[in-house]
Amino acid sequence: MAAQRILIVEDDPTIVQAVAERLIVEGFEVATAADGPAGVTVAASFLPDLLVLDVMLPGFDGLEVCRQVQAARPVPVLMLTARDDETDLLVGLGVGADDYVTKPFSMRELVARIRALLRRSAVTAAVAHEKLKIDEAARRVHLEGTELHLTPTEFDLLACLARDPGTVMTRSVLLEAVWNWVGSSDSRVIDTHVKTLRRKLGTSWIRTVHGVGYALDRQ
Template identity: 50%
Template sequence: MARVLLAEDDPTISEPLARALRREGYEVDVRENGEAALAGAKENPDVVVLDLGLPKIDGLEVCRRLRAAGRTVPVLILTARADEVDTVVGLDAGADDYVTKPFRLAELLARVRALLRRSPTDAATVAPLVRIDADARRAFFGDDELQLTAKEFDLLRVLVREQGKVVSREQLMREIWETAWFGSTKTLDMHVSVLRRKLGDDASSPRFITTVRGVGFRFEPGAGD
């Protein structure tokens, strides 16, 4: 039975959400402030659902402290702040995903399921010359550690995890930036371009990241041999 740490101080949200999670078969530990959430995280939950507006210690600081302590538990943040900048700050603090209040219960449960499915297989992903340590959020090219931003790391992690397969632009945008996304992929293209440079890749004759026109990108598992 997966354990969910639910850190939410508003009982009108935490109580029905906890009931819904329990109906899904999860064990749920509800905490009402940031200090209690950090204490609950020591009991090794499988996923943390974390409100940003917690009393005592806010959710951003809770997330930062979890990551600073080396805790790799997936974190889904709940935020009443619709501003994109606030959401980006939360993700850069180490959160894996976010839901904006008011949220649809079915969507939140789907996000929790996705985080639980993804986390066990990501701990150590290896391709020739490139190694991802998702627990430590570190990436290596040969013996050298790559200096990546949070989004560059997430992009490389997904591509290496799906090595040999085409990963669509929509999937990359959904996993790394938003759940549902439509529109320009300039942001994604920019991150792919920078990531290629850091891997010593040439877009005209790539060794690692290949563009599949009209679909997305493929990380070549035998690249660099």
């Protein structure tokens, strides 16, 4: 299996070297860029699986890099920021970033965040069937070519079921994976969201296994 590709866009050479060396040790293929325009150019040719992106960059900032990269090819983005201002972070998430780490950060935390984002984006564009296409990186769902407008929780629930189509997932597993409710047995929230998903998908996609949970069926 080919190594996953990480592009680091950061103007501090000390940080670039430290992050690149650690990611290479972790088995990733790494490319780097030191300013905004170079980041966009390298992303177009390197085609990274994930972007590690500093907010403050020469040329133009990381927010603009994120906008341009996501417009050309959606990719998971982890932002590095020295700012702890909520507005800046919300803007970053609003233009397509998936997560952020505030400087200074530990390499262990950075690698853990990267792996988590890559796992989330691992669902292919056609996880269940050619008719149903789920793009986790872009958080978009198309059914027979028509985009469905899902709430964030509906999307997370559908993506969770789609990671292993045909397999029944228990309510406790879904509660922990989607809502982070460990040990909860309250299934009403799941049942409600399944109902709304069925209204948008059609009733044949999600199968109920009474007393157990739900499965996304192959059509």
